[in-house]
Amino acid sequence: xxxxxxxxxxxxxxxxxxxxxxxxxxxxxxxxxxxxxxxxxxxxxxxxxxxxxxxxxxxxxxxxxxxxxxxxxxxxxxxxxxxxxxxxxxxxxxxxxxxxxxxxxxxxxxxxxxxxxxxxxxxxxxxxxxxxxxxxxxxxxxxxxxxxxxxxxxxxxxxxxxxxxxxxxxxxxxxxxxxxxxxxxxxxxxxxxxxxxxxxxxxxxxxxxxxxxxxxxxxxxxxxxxxxxxxxxxxxxxxxxxxxxxxxxxxxxxxxxxxxxxxxxxxxxxxxxxxxxxxxxxxxxxxxxxxxxxxxxxxxxxxxxxxxxxxxxxxxxxxxxxxxxxxxx
Amino acid sequence: xxxxxxxxxxxxxxxxxxxxxxxxxxxxxxxxxxxxxxxxxxxxxxxxxxxxxxxxxxxxxxxxxxxxxxxxxxxxxxxxxxxxxxxxxxxxxxxxxxxxxxxxxxxxxxxxxxxxxxxxxxxxxxxxxxxxxxxxxxxxxxxxxxxxxxxxxxxxxxxxxxxxxxxxxxxxxxxxxxxxxxxxxxxxxxxxxxxxxxxxxxxxxxxxxxxxxxxxxxxxxxxxxxxxxxxxxxxxxxxxxxxxxxxxxxxxxxxxxxxxxxxxxxxxxxxxxxxxxxxxxxxxxxxxxxxxxxxxxxxxxxxxxxxxxxxxxxxxxxxxxxxxxxxxx
Numbered sequence: 001x002x003x004x005x006x007x008x009x010x011x012x013x014x015x016x017x018x019x020x021x022x023x024x025x026x027x028x029x030x031x032x033x034x035x036x037x038x039x040x041x042x043x044x045x046x047x048x049x050x051x052x053x054x055x056x057x058x059x060x061x062x063x064x065x066x067x068x069x070x071x072x073x074x075x076x077x078x079x080x081x082x083x084x085x086x087x088x089x090x091x092x093x094x095x096x097x098x099x100x101x102x103x104x105x106x107x108x109x110x111x112x113x114x115x116x117x118x119x120x121x122x123x124x125x126x127x128x129x130x131x132x133x134x135x136x137x138x139x140x141x142x143x144x145x146x147x148x149x150x151x152x153x154x155x156x157x158x159x160x161x162x163x164x165x166x167x168x169x170x171x172x173x174x175x176x177x178x179x180x181x182x183x184x185x186x187x188x189x190x191x192x193x194x195x196x197x198x199x200x201x202x203x204x205x206x207x208x209x210x211x212x213x214x215x216x217x218x219x220x221x222x223x224x225x226x227x228x229x230x231x232x233x234x235x236x237x238x239x240x241x242x243x244x245x246x247x248x249x250x251x252x253x254x255x256x257x258x259x260x261x262x263x264x265x266x267x268x269x270x271x272x273x274x275x276x277x278x279x280x281x282x283x284x285x286x287x288x289x290x291x292x293x294x295x296x297x298x299x300x301x302x303x304x305x306x307x308x309x310x311x312x313x314x315x316x317x318x319x320x321x322x323x324x325x326x327x328x329x
Numbered sequence: 330x331x332x333x334x335x336x337x338x339x340x341x342x343x344x345x346x347x348x349x350x351x352x353x354x355x356x357x358x359x360x361x362x363x364x365x366x367x368x369x370x371x372x373x374x375x376x377x378x379x380x381x382x383x384x385x386x387x388x389x390x391x392x393x394x395x396x397x398x399x400x401x402x403x404x405x406x407x408x409x410x411x412x413x414x415x416x417x418x419x420x421x422x423x424x425x426x427x428x429x430x431x432x433x434x435x436x437x438x439x440x441x442x443x444x445x446x447x448x449x450x451x452x453x454x455x456x457x458x459x460x461x462x463x464x465x466x467x468x469x470x471x472x473x474x475x476x477x478x479x480x481x482x483x484x485x486x487x488x489x490x491x492x493x494x495x496x497x498x499x500x501x502x503x504x505x506x507x508x509x510x511x512x513x514x515x516x517x518x519x520x521x522x523x524x525x526x527x528x529x530x531x532x533x534x535x536x537x538x539x540x541x542x543x544x545x546x547x548x549x550x551x552x553x554x555x556x557x558x559x560x561x562x563x564x565x566x567x568x569x570x571x572x573x574x575x576x577x578x579x580x581x582x583x584x585x586x587x588x589x590x591x592x593x594x595x596x597x598x599x600x601x602x603x604x605x606x607x608x609x610x611x612x613x614x615x616x617x618x619x620x621x622x623x624x625x626x627x628x629x630x631x632x633x634x635x636x637x638x639x640x641x642x643x644x645x646x647x648x649x650x651x652x653x654x655x656x657x658x
Contacts (some may be wrong), residue, residue, distance in 0.1 A: 324633035
């Protein structure tokens with residue numbers, strides 16, 4: 001009774017006589033919309049409401065040194081294992097908004113509104129998607145920054161350089177802020193990317209942003225139920241955050257890994273943007289061992305949207321088991 | 330330099346002195362929205378635009394016989410491996426809309442608008458999410474039905490029993506239609522669920538629906554680029570569909586598996602709703618072996634939204650590798 005063979009499946013589309021061929025559509029063609037759904041996703045964590053708000057995805061040709069300690073062919077093999085195109089990278093950005101019931105808190109801010117035009121709409125979507133999610137940027141009380149890379153801090157400013165969250169205090173890791181504001185460190189920075197980061201951070205962390213700045217230390221509760229964790233390596237003061245509400249805990253990992261299909265699967269791989277790659281790897285292994293053992297929910301800034309799941313050990317690495325999408329909250 | 334220990338991570342939230350404790354929020358609390366994002370997702374398949382439109386998720390206590398040939402503790406172990414709650418089932422429904430450029434085609438129709446109220450909004454969302462996706466139900470030319478279970482056919486009718494797609498022809502598998510319309514088969518149906526299915530199908534497939542009905546045979550191209558595949562077992566005429574455009578192929582599996590974290594991981598498990606469980610298992614193994622070998626994209630009606638990915642073999646079963654969400658198309 002089963003007529004299923006590989007031949008019928010693969011050649012069927014070319015069948016000569018079809019019922020469709022003799023039928024006209026009832027209507028003029030509906031134009032393809034070309035538009036994606038609004039890029040946000042909501043879930044409850046205890047009493048808190050978390051909204052993941054995508055800033056988009058940047059796509060670029062895989063640079064030779066994107067993973068510094070393995071060959072291009074190894075990276076391509078990992079991309080193939082994830083059913084992704086070879087020699088291309090697609091890096092998503094997933095800031096989150098935490099509504100504690102009394103406070104509205106943003107963690108990391110995306111690549112910045114100005115990047116929307118530069119990336120031809122691929123990224124810089126955070127403000128537009130926040131609005132789509134019904135979140136008023138003026139109502140945000142607190143912005144927490146994990147570390148001083150452009151895709152995390154540039155969204156502090158609108159395209160016109162005004163404050164993106166005009167009524168919010170801005171909480172930054174003390175160690176991180178000290179490093180990037182240190183003139184000695186800046187003077188020793190290699191030309192190119194590192195020099196550019198120093199310059200960008202001094203552009204962003206000036207004027208109105210600085211007036212609202214408060215530094216935080218690792219190990220402290222920096223907002224209700226939100227504790228900063230020192231996860232140094234990616235940058236000198238790179239920090240993650242654990243959000244606790246009721247019986248639930250969420251590990252907001254920032255850049256402990258970049259895209260998980262490369263760096264969770266292969267925790268020993270070193271991302272070109274890891275400032276201290278050895279320390280970043282140690283941090284990665286510790287965090288992932290802990291999150292897997294505790295079966296904690298994890299939110300990854302560079303995970304594919306909605307960027308939330310659990311971690312399981314798999315061979316020498318880890319695998320993200322995404323949380324099933326919930327069409328209600 | 331790394332201060333990360335399990336102790337700091339797990340006890341940090343209880344730290345006594347916090348900067349937050351001495352700070353007041355800048356604003357009155359923003360109320361939690363309680364609202365999920367609109368439930369649709371778009372992608373290109375060659376020249377075609379596919380829109381996955383969720384009908385929602387039904388949650389219910391795990392019945393003892395949900396998987397007929399393994400113990401409840403085995404099912405609970407599989408749920409735990411997917412980081413899901415024990416003794417509960419959550420079954421998503423993911424109809425799709427195919428815009429070929431000249432035709433607008435719906436494949437399967439969800440649990441029906443009337444179910445929205447019955448399920449308290451958990452399911453029966455298809456019409457609302459279609460509208461959110463900017464798709465006019467009146468512009469749909471063709472509805473393709475995979476098989477005659479309520480979650481696939483009830484959405485042919487609105488809550489007021491009028492046609493949900495008033496201008497569409499309705500294509501149904503000839504074998505399936507014959508079975509459910511056969512009075513002899515109906516008279517032999519056991520009381521309870523099977524009897525109810527016959528009654529429901531005679532309710533749905535009457536009046537205006539029947540006037541628009543056309544039956545299709547497996548192995549034929551039934552709409553431009555869409556070929557029907559006989560994947561019998563789940564029901565006598567259960568059909569899948571392969572959509573081909575340009576160089577791309579998508580396998581629309583309907584109910585070859587129910588939720589993948591149970592039945593793709595364990596293809597030998599028999600769902601209580603599989604009418605011929607042995608044939609359904611044979612079909613499942615053939616389809617999944619083929620889709621994995623061909624690295625075809627697969628769309629699963631009962632996969633978690635957006636319900637699209639690739640299949641890899643893993644141990645004695647299969648794993649779905651979801652396609653990374655694309656915030657643009």
